[in-house]
Amino acid sequence: MMSILVQKFGGSSMADVDKIRHVAGIVSAAHLQGNQTVVVVSAMGKTTDGLVNLAKELTKAPQGRDFDMLLATGEMVSASLLALCLQELGFKAVALTGGQAGVQTENLFNRARITAVDTQTVHNYLNDGYIVVVTGFQGINTLNETTTLGRGGSDTSAVAIAGALKADCCDIYTDVTGVFSTDPRVVHEAVKLDEIAYIEMMELARLGSKVLHPRSVEAARRWGIKVRVRSTFQLEDTGTTVMDEQDMNAMDERVIAGVTCDKNQALVAVLGMPDEPGSAAKVFTRLSTKGISVDMIIQSMGKEPHTNDIAFTVNTWDLQNAQGLMDRLLGDLGARSVEIDDKIAKISIVGVGMIDRPGIASGMFEALAEAQINIKMISTSEIKISVLVEKSNADKAVQAIHAKFFVAEQSLVDSKSGY
């Protein structure tokens, strides 16, 4: 039986007809190598943004059923053009909408989740020798209405289709060569990772890595599909494979997968709350009912006896809202004051290797101390340690931590992977 390969190309890979022709070359090469090939595509370049802007000229907050019908057209254009291009090159190819490809979603618009993938139609075409091009980012609900999957939706489409087809691999082609240990614009020594675990990738994505959407990584883990992130324009690079940590080769050598930096964080502190049950609940219930998500939380004893201070971080775009809510809540809480600080950055290290190695956290703190950087707040989870530092120290902090964990280590990886 032939192996099934799913390839996904994003908007920048499909931006114009020349790039679509280039993609057709990649796809047909995979097909000629004997793979049954399914291609999932995003809309061309900035098409989706253009459609959103058209809708915004007519309605303030476009949403719902008909907005999804509008957005879904972008992928229909790119998918049909790629199919026509493959046909021109002499291949059997067919373009399918998400619905035609059996991508079923919940009855929710603008950010529906995939509930199932009925692969019958795709299988039939593959068995007839077709290259199957599927529109990413969309599906149909039980009423046969088109739904879209929200940001990063095409990655999720590709992974879900690969999972349902039991594909050998899902290749996500993009404009970078893979997942890096940190932002190469900040740290020149940043290294491309050959392998990364699903849970590491999920954390990195949540912490701001734009390479893959968290939802698509979650789907890959659920389906058990290996995802290879690679560059459309540097095909000699084998990219980064996102996979189960059990199957990774590099696990012995490296303890962390990456260092991330989020400069869009702000700190809110509610000071002098009476030390009584329910205070914290009041704070966070109020925030969550307004849709504000909170990241790091620290509760500590206040200056006066029998009082607590609660500090938490929010995204900078939620800061004004969060501050207003806390100001209005002050009397109800019996607290003294609300203070904010938006001159901070959150630096995190992520890695499944740290689970059994208590020395990792201290290594991070050492690196910061050697660089004379003060830590304002610390938060840890199983595979992640985050610290808050002054925003002006953020880049320096990333460089120091990266040097601590990667410079020595990378030589090991290099010698093993042979490049």
Add this chain to the structure above:
Amino acid sequence: MMSILVQKFGGSSMADVDKIRHVAGIVSAAHLQGNQTVVVVSAMGKTTDGLVNLAKELTKAPQGRDFDMLLATGEMVSASLLALCLQELGFKAVALTGGQAGVQTENLFNRARITAVDTQTVHNYLNDGYIVVVTGFQGINTLNETTTLGRGGSDTSAVAIAGALKADCCDIYTDVTGVFSTDPRVVHEAVKLDEIAYIEMMELARLGSKVLHPRSVEAARRWGIKVRVRSTFQLEDTGTTVMDEQDMNAMDERVIAGVTCDKNQALVAVLGMPDEPGSAAKVFTRLSTKGISVDMIIQSMGKEPHTNDIAFTVNTWDLQNAQGLMDRLLGDLGARSVEIDDKIAKISIVGVGMIDRPGIASGMFEALAEAQINIKMISTSEIKISVLVEKSNADKAVQAIHAKFFVAEQSLVDSKSGY
């Protein structure tokens, strides 16, 4: 029971967001007047041409299944934008693709014919108080694949949907105020017709009137749906109603509906064919197998005894092909020579009134004689008379014929219709 009104808006009426807002005004007014309203829309402005050009950059002759998926997106964009705009104005509105609206077609791409319209979904939405916006120009085949209907397809969609819904009327909004007795750019006295019979409109459309596609008029006649052609931008004008001749008010007064002129005709003459059975068949079989349609045909005795001449007209873009075919056929036919003339124009008059009035043809010939215009060829049908004249005389011929039939007559129509 409320009456059902179908309104169709073409690409120029939907060209940008301001025009879509204007269309939403027209639609919502009809809805507020108590009509159950279905709106059929074309793609915005030149969108479809843009999609065709994109495809042509990737494949020389785009066609087939995936080309239809591409083309169908244009109407999905305009339909969803109009629905969003109507919602913003406070109306319940929904956008449906051709397939969702139950427009079923044959399994043929790029110019499929509508086979049936299942109105269940549309009826459900109408009964729930929705304005239903449907993408024109498209349907689905039995395999749930999107098909398009070819040029003029949105008009046909509108008429078919109106027919299946048993609508009271199908309003085709366009950039002219209605159907004119001739081209107003050539004859300033051209009059807008209040009413025109289906078969007259079909002939006018075949003869080059761009207002409605012949296929849509045919569909209107088959479904018995009155079609009102009117202007999106001059709403005070009631337009032209295309209807069964039995129901027309104006039938007594006017004998012809219009004068048309086609300057894209060329004459091909095969001279000196032996007068034996099968010669004409050879000529026209050869032409039709190459997809060349022939309009006027005249066979006459040749100069030499026992020979015939056959002359016929083709579209100028088929001339070179037709001439080549005839040249190669000469020996087989035993004919003397092939001659061509591309400096001709075809002038036609159309009207159901001429069926019982033999004086109409002679009136046309008289008008041309008075204008000193020579007739090269004549062809007649039940409701049409066409003549070929020198192309340089074409406009003068149209003016002379129009003056003969319309100047006196129009005063009668005016006094009756009250404007």
